[in-house]
Amino acid sequence: MHLYGTQQINELGHLTIGGVDTIELAKQYGTPLFVYDTALIRKRSRGFIDTFEQLGVKAQVAYASKAFACVAAYQLAAQENLSLDVVSGGELYTAIKAGFPADRIHFHGNNKSIAELELAFETGIGCIVVDNFYEISLIKEIAQQKTQKMKILLRVTPGVEAHTHDFITTGQADSKFGFDLNNGQADEAFKQVVNDEHIELLGLHCHIGSQIFETEGFSLAAGKVMQKMGAWKEQHGFVAQVLNLGGGFGIRYTEEDKPLEPHEYVADMIRTVQDESKKLNLAMPEIWIEPGRSLVGDAGTSLYTIGSQKTVPNVRDYIAVDGGMSDNIRPALYDAKYEAIIANKANDPKTSTYTVAGKLCESGDKLIIDASLQNAHTGDILAMFCTGAYGYSMASNYNRVPRPAVVFVENGEHQLAIKRESYEDLVVNDLPLTLTKGE
Numbered sequence: 001m002h003l004y005g006t007q008q009i010n011e012l013g014h015l016t017i018g019g020v021d022t023i024e025l026a027k028q029y030g031t032p033l034f035v036y037d038t039a040l041i042r043k044r045s046r047g048f049i050d051t052f053e054q055l056g057v058k059a060q061v062a063y064a065s066k067a068f069a070c071v072a073a074y075q076l077a078a079q080e081n082l083s084l085d086v087v088s089g090g091e092l093y094t095a096i097k098a099g100f101p102a103d104r105i106h107f108h109g110n111n112k113s114i115a116e117l118e119l120a121f122e123t124g125i126g127c128i129v130v131d132n133f134y135e136i137s138l139i140k141e142i143a144q145q146k147t148q149k150m151k152i153l154l155r156v157t158p159g160v161e162a163h164t165h166d167f168i169t170t171g172q173a174d175s176k177f178g179f180d181l182n183n184g185q186a187d188e189a190f191k192q193v194v195n196d197e198h199i200e201l202l203g204l205h206c207h208i209g210s211q212i213f214e215t216e217g218f219s220l221a222a223g224k225v226m227q228k229m230g231a232w233k234e235q236h237g238f239v240a241q242v243l244n245l246g247g248g249f250g251i252r253y254t255e256e257d258k259p260l261e262p263h264e265y266v267a268d269m270i271r272t273v274q275d276e277s278k279k280l281n282l283a284m285p286e287i288w289i290e291p292g293r294s295l296v297g298d299a300g301t302s303l304y305t306i307g308s309q310k311t312v313p314n315v316r317d318y319i320a321v322d323g324g325m326s327d328n329i330r331p332a333l334y335d336a337k338y339e340a341i342i343a344n345k346a347n348d349p350k351t352s353t354y355t356v357a358g359k360l361c362e363s364g365d366k367l368i369i370d371a372s373l374q375n376a377h378t379g380d381i382l383a384m385f386c387t388g389a390y391g392y393s394m395a396s397n398y399n400r401v402p403r404p405a406v407v408f409v410e411n412g413e414h415q416l417a418i419k420r421e422s423y424e425d426l427v428v429n430d431l432p433l434t435l436t437k438g439e
C-alpha cells in the first residue's frame with residue numbers, strides 16, 4: 001500500500017494524516033471531507049523553488065490555483081513564497097481577499113471579460129498572460145482609459161504534443177489557447193504589443209498539457225519558444241526577460257504512474273534554456289513555471305462514509321459512499337483512476353474487490369471501478385487518495401448536494417479551511433416565483 005506525505009497508520013489501525021487520526025476528523029467534521037496535508041504542499045513547493053535557487057536561476061514558481069482555490073490555500077501559497085496563477089475574476093477576488101501579494105499574481109484565460117481585465121488593473125496584479133487578439137485590443141483600451149501600464153506575457157502554442165490524455169491536452173496547434181508559434185499569429189501579436197506605450201511585454205508563455213511524466217516535452221517546447229525569442233531579438237532588438245514554461249508535472253494516482261521529483265522535472269528544462277540562450281546569444285531569461293496538480297494533488301485525501309452495498313451476482317460488488325461526482329467529477333469526466341483504503345481498517349489485508357459508487361443520480365457516478373480494498377461494512381470510512389487537485393475546485397451542487405468541508409492538517413493540528421455547505425446555503429440565491437399562472 002502506498003502512503004503519501006505524512007500519512008501513517010496508528011496503533012488503532014487508523015489512517016493518520018499530519019499526525020491526526022482521519023477517523024476522528026470524519027467524526028468531528030463529517031463526511032464527505034477533503035483533508036489536506038499542508039506539510040506535503042510545503043515540501044513540493046520548496047522542491048521547485050529550491051532547485052532554481054541552487055542552480056542560481058531567477059524564477060517564479062506560480063501555483064496554478066485552479067487545481068484547488070480558497071482563501072487558506074492562497075495564504076499557504078503566500079507563506080511558501082509561491083506566485084499565483086488565476087484564471088477568472090473569482091479566483092483573483094479570492095486571492096486579493098486572502099491578502100496574496102498582487103504583484104505576484106498572473107492572470108490567465110482564453111476569454112477574459114472586460115470586468116475581469118478591469119479588476120486586474122485595479123488590483124495591480126503582476127502580469128496578464130495574453131491569449132488572443134481580442135484581449136490585446138481590450139487591454140489597450142482599458143490601459144488607455146486608466147492611464148495605467150500593464151505587464152504581459154504572450155501565450156503561444158508551440159505545437160508540442162504532451163503524452164497524456166487527449167481531453168486535457170492544451171499545447172497542440174489545434175488548441176483554444178494562445179497564439180500559434182508557427183503560423184505567423186505569434187509574430188502578429190508581438191507587433192501589436194511591443195511598441196504600445198501602455199504595455200510592457202515581459203516575454204512568452206507556453207503550457208503543453210497535464211499529468212506529464214517525461215521531461216522531453218518541456219525541453220522541446222522551451223527550445224521552440226527560445227528560437228522565437230532569438231528571432232525577435234535579431235529582427236526587432238527585443239530582449240525577453242521571462243520564459244514561462246507552464247505546469248503539467250505528473251503525480252502518482254495509482255501504481256501505474258511513475259512521477260519524477262520536482263527537481264527532476266525542472267533541472268532538464270533549465271539546462272535547455274541555458275543551452276539555447278548561449279546558442280542564440282540571448283541573456284538568460286527568468287524561468288517561470290506553473291505547477292498546479294503537482295503541488296496539491298497527492299496532498300489531498302477524500303474521506304467518505306460507506307452506506308449501501310449491492311452485489312450483482314457473478315459481475316461485481318458495489319459499495320456506495322456519501323459523495324461522488326459532486327465532489328470529484330474526474331472519474332466520470334475523463335476516466336481518472338484512484339486508489340483507496342478503508343481508513344478504520346488500514347492494517348487489514350486488501351482481500352476484497354469493490355466498485356465504489358457515488359450517491360448521485362447518474363449511472364456513470366462511480367469513483368473507482370474494481371478497487372482492491374479491505375473487507376467493507378456500512379459505516380466504515382473510505383479514504384480515497386490523491387484527490388487534492390481538480391476535486392473540490394470542480395465540485396458542484398448536482399442533486400442539490402451540499403459541497404463538502406475542507407480541513408488542513410499539520411503537526412497534529414487541524415483547522416477548517418472551507419466550511420461544509422448547509423441546506424440554507426443551497427437556497428441562498430433562489431428567489432420565489434412571482435409570475436402568475438395564466439388562464
Ligand SMILES: *Cc1c(COP(=O)(O)O)cnc(C)c1O
Pocket residue numbers: 064066067085108207209210211246247248249290291292293294389
Ligand atoms: C492548468 C494549468 C496549469 C497547471 O496544470 P497542472 O496540470 O495542474 O500542473 C498551468 N498553467 C496553465 C496555463 C494552466 O492552464
